[in-house]
Each structure stands twice: as structure tokens, then as C-alpha cells.
Amino acid sequence: MERHVSQPATEGLVDPTGARSNCGVGVVMDLDDEGGHWVLSDGLELLENLEHRGTTGAEEATGDGAGVTVQTPHDFFAEEVDADLTPGEYAIGVLFLPNDDEARAELKGVVEDTFESEELDVLAWRSVPTDNADLGATALESEPAVVQVFVESSAGDTDADFGRQLYEARSLLEDRVEDEQVADYYPDLTDERVETTFAMVHARFSTNTLGAWHLAHPYRRIIHNGEFNTIQGNINWMRARETDLATDAFDAEKVTPIIDDPEQSDTASVDNALELLLMEGRDLPHALRMLIPEAWRGEENAVSEDRRDWYDYHASVVEPWDGPAFVAATDGDRVGAVLDRNGLRPCRYDVLEDNTLVMASEAGALDTDPAEIEERGRLQPGQLFLADPKEGRVIPDDEVFEDLTDETYGEWVDREQVELADLVGAPDNLPADEYEALRAHQAMYGYTYDEVDHLIEPMAEKGKDPVGSMGDDTPLSVLSQFNRPLFTYFKQLFAQVTNPPLDYIREELVTSLESRLGYQRNLLDESPAHARQLVVDSPVLTDQETAAIRDLDGGEGELSTAVVDITYDPDERDLREAVEDARDAATTAATDHDILVLSDRDAGPEAVPIPSLLAVGGIHHHLVRNGLRNHVGLVLESGDPRTVHQLATLVGYGAGAVNPYLAYQTIEDLVAGPDGAELSTAIDAYINALEDGLLKTMAKMGISTVESYQGAQIFEAVGLSSDFVDEHFEGTANRTEGIGIEEVESDLLDRHGVAWG
Known part of the structure; x- marks a missing residue:
């Protein structure tokens, strides 16, 4: 069965599956922990009031999606289902199945067999009543049969143990309807027996996609308004660490891949990550933070310290x-909410006199008498709060952290973490080496007079990345008559429509250039060794800092470094073989x-340097695939590397830090002579220009930290073959076909021949 509406095929440069959204979300909760159908009723009213945050196309009866999640209404199901249901001893799965009877029966058999193999007994199946009278033609075209399956543990496990065994949610309800259609489509929602202490609602707004079943809010743990712009990197990092996942709570091998659908929404992906942490035993605020x-x-x-x-x-x-996001999440009893560090998505909340919490992506989402409002507030940038019915109140951020912090964390960091500044002693940014054949080395790497005169020299002089105007009218690299580096085949993406960029200058407090190098250990455990990493304040390294990293020899309990040569002799092997060897x-x-230090210091007349972006991207993805990244x-x-764009691509494809040693030597050449600037000052200015430019590039996508940007692949490829991109830059959108590794090597050898011929 098709899982979603058939999407239009990609035509030209437009990919209709690309997603941008700005949704409406809300929560209604009875903080007195009594609950009732009125909570759900108010939640549905709130959802209808968020209609302007959802959207429809030209076909008004088909929306992008809306839904609600609630606690399991046991009394309702006890009367509706022909099975012996005991609270805490059963779970409910919601499935979208084909309308074809034979196909549906076959899939039910697969589900039952799978549950049986996991020692779970199917108690009953229930067809969820639906009313599609108000649905539009597009929604009707792909409308599935909605069914519920009721399951219990064969071993009699209950509560948390049962929850980990199931590793699935309490309730899921979403489809291709509009906000006001949800209650009509699912008559269960208007049944007075459906009671809950909270209702979490979501109205999807997709700016440039069609609604699709696979983009439906999963409603396992979270509702979400906004975008996680680093999603590709987050998925890659989660994939890389899966081989190290280990816990006593469940069999980690059975739940991997954690994010198993690369086409699912960013909401579904972060939900997968949050659910993993909660199932391991971390508290809801801990996991969110x-x-x-x-x-x-x-x-x-x-x-605080x-x-x-x-x-x-x-x-x-x-x-x-990272990205503009407001997330509300539940552990089944409590609801936590967190706002991104920039506060780029709104969250307003009221606590009424009767201790009802109303929280939404805007004020006034539920019509209440102002005289009944006891407390009114909003989440500040980066702030978290926790609504806890057992406590009968909203617990503020500072109080939540009283339960999270522990002096042990500080002790581990002090004992294990290494600061790069502590390794280098007195800072020295001067070039470590001096090439007699500087011009040959520049030619080998494709330096041009324009780059030196109009980019590197101004950067070393003014400490800023030069700003051009009127766009870029140079031909695409694949069509150019000039030999252009691999970097130029990648174009930066930028935030658009509902996804705002950052003002990285005014919002300096929330940006960070810090990067960490080392072993990122088991995500489901805590130990002193987890803190054993090298922290660098900037991804741009001087020669002295790079030498200090090279010298890490791995004494007992200490970090160690290996150098990987990324040059090759073209008389003995070709570029493809050189990349495989690296x-x-x-x-x-x-x-x-x-x-690992990927070094081309040995490049020269007899050794050709592998294009650095190819080396970084190829090795990064190879290690991801092998669970070693x-x-x-x-x-x-x-x-x-020598320009901001080149630095950004290298970090975006996995480099934690970069040493552009030839750029430093080029600056040394530029300031040589009695009238030249102080070399140290010029190199400082150049490094500042690279850092400032990287922040500017990140800000275009609404990303605040290098740690988030690293490996996030916020680029599109233009003029490269799909096979080449899939192998070395997996996950990158490829707008047009073009050259492969053979043509890249041809350009590389041409530059090498010009340099040393």
C-alpha cells in the first residue's frame, strides 16, 4: 500500500518533497490530576482556533494535517473492546492500513507474528470509527483504514517494564484533515467516556509541500512547531553512534536504526531520539535539555556553575x-516544553483559577475569561518548564534544574576534559613552515589572483569576509571553461519563508564556535570517560595548535591522535583508489x-593532494556507515581551504577543526617587506574573518552553534553525478547531474601539472 499521497516528480531545480513549516501547537492540562472529557473538548476547541496556523491548498477541504494526543481512556476502551483490559497491563497501537480486505488481513498477520516473536499477545483489533463526509478529494484519495490493536505482555510485565518492551506510544491520532475536521472525522473524540488529564494538539502548516501520511505528526512523545535545520547531521550522528548503544533497559539491537525512515519529518526524528532517552530511563526534562x-x-x-x-x-x-523550534513533550503524565535558544517560536501559557493550564503557540488560543487567569507567562529563549499534575503546578526552569544538576558532572569535566589552550602554552599563530615554491603550491590547490587580491588580502587586512553585491554571475563550475575546485560545486542553503535566519551580530550571546574532538561514547550511559574530549574554542586552527593535537600520544587515560595521509602518487594509483585507501x-x-588529522602536508611534485572536501566527506560518511564516526x-x-565558503563546507561535511596552513603562508608572502603589516596581526585578522564568515553562513540557516552545524550538510550540489554525491556526500540534494570522480581527478591533475610541470 502507498503510505502517502503520490508526490509530484522532481522537475528541474524544484524538489516538491522539501519541507518548510510553521505550525500551531497547544496543550490543555488539568493540573489537579483529575481530568475528564472536558480537557479533550477544550483541546479540540483550541485546535480549531489555530486554524489560521494550519493550511489548505486550493482544495479547501484538504489540510496539511491536524491531530491530538491524549492519555489512554481506559473506561472507554473497556466498554468498546471485547477483551479483558486491565489498566497498566495493555497498550494500544494505531495503524494506517490498506482498505483492501486481503492486503489488510495480510498486514495484520505480519503485526501479530511480530508481536508474538517479542512475547506480546494481541488481545483484540478495533476498527476506529471515522466520518469522511467533509474530507476533500485529495485526502479521500489516500484515506487508509484506521485500526487499533490491543496488546499485553505474555510475561505479565506492566508499567515501565511493559513500556520499554513495547517501545511505542500511548496514542497516535493524525491525518490529512483540517483543524476543525478532527473531531468530526474521529467520532471517538466527542464521546464523553474519552477522559484525560491533558490534550496535546497540533495543526500542521507546510509552506512548500503537499500534506503526506509519512509527514504526519507521530504523536508518540512530542508536538512541535518549527524546524530542526540540522536534521541531516543529527540523523547521521545518531546513525553513527548506534553500534555503541547499550543499556540494561532494553535490547538496543532491536530498536536500531533509531531513525529508520530518512523521509520522515524532523518532528518524527526528534521524537525517535527523545523516546530513546526516555525508554533508557532518563527523566523528561533531562532528555529535552x-x-x-x-x-x-x-x-x-x-x-550557574x-x-x-x-x-x-x-x-x-x-x-x-538546532533551529527555530518550540517542542512540548510528555512522559504520559507530565508535559514539558522547551523553546530554542533564540526564542524564534512563540509559546504563551495561562494557568486559570481552577488550575487548568492552557499553553499554545500564541496568546488567546482558547477563549477564557481574563478574570479567571491566575498566572500568565511565556517561555523565554532557551527556557524549559514542566507541568506536573502530581505537583499540581507548573515547575519553573530553575527548579527543574535542581533535580538535574549534580556535582559529579563538574568533577568529571574537570578531570577528563582537555582544553586546547592548555596544550599550546604561549599562543603563536605564525606559519610553522615556509615553502620555497609557494607559487607552485598555490597553483596546485587552485589559488587564483582574484582570491588572493580580493578575498585573502582583505580578510588579513580588515578581519572581515569581503561582501560582494549584485549576485554571482560566474558560470556554474560544471559549465565553466576554468578549472575550479570541488568546493564550488556546492551551494549554501539559507533560511526562507517561515524559517528565519539569525542576526548573528546582535545575537552573539546565543552563538558558539566551540567544537569538540574525541570519542563520543554510549548515549545511553554516563561515565567519567564520556567527558574525555578535546575542546577547541574555534574550528580554525593555527599551525601551533595543529601540532599540539598531532602530538597527543595517548598516555594512560589521555587522548591520542593518528595522522592520515591524504596525498597519493598518480603513477601508482588513481584518485578513487587513493580515497578508498584513506x-x-x-x-x-x-x-x-x-x-584523526587528515593531512596533505606531503603534497608536492611527486604527491597529489586529495581534494580536502572529498577527503573529509568521503571519510566522514565511510565512518558513519561503519559505526565509527x-x-x-x-x-x-x-x-x-582559504575562504569562508570552503571552511563552511568542510565543517558542514564533518570536520571538527581545520588548519588552512597554505593560507597562512600566503599571508606571510603578502605582508613581506618593510611596508607590510605585522604578520601575527594579519593572521589574527584572517582567522577572525573566517570565524565571522562561518557564523554568518550558519546564521543564514538559523543555526547557532558549530557543534550543530558540523556534519549538518546545509548545502546542495550542482553539477556533480548522483553516484559521486551518494558515495561521498550522502544525503545532499543534487540539483543537476554532472561530473564524477574521474573528472574531478582530471581537473586535479591539470592543476598539479601546471604547478610542477
């Missing part, structure tokens, strides 16, 4: 899921070392 941390670096953020230690430790465990060397080294940090030591 791991994935969506506030801005915690810098004294200006006024974060124990709280900063907590973030510092967990930053070594998992990267932030990937094999990286795979071997990743089992014994914490940091989280075992090592990647440092690039190369004469290839």
Missing part, C-alpha cells in the same frame, strides 16, 4: 538539535585513537 540546550557558554548568559557543568558534560555526549586507514585508526574527531590539515 540534552537535545535542545539553552545558550550556556559565556558569563553574559548568567548560567553547576548548570554549566551539566551542559558541558552532556555536550560531549550529544550534539544540539578511508581504510581512517577506519583502522578510529579503533585505537580519539582524533562517533569514535573520533576529524581535523583537517590542508593547503586547500
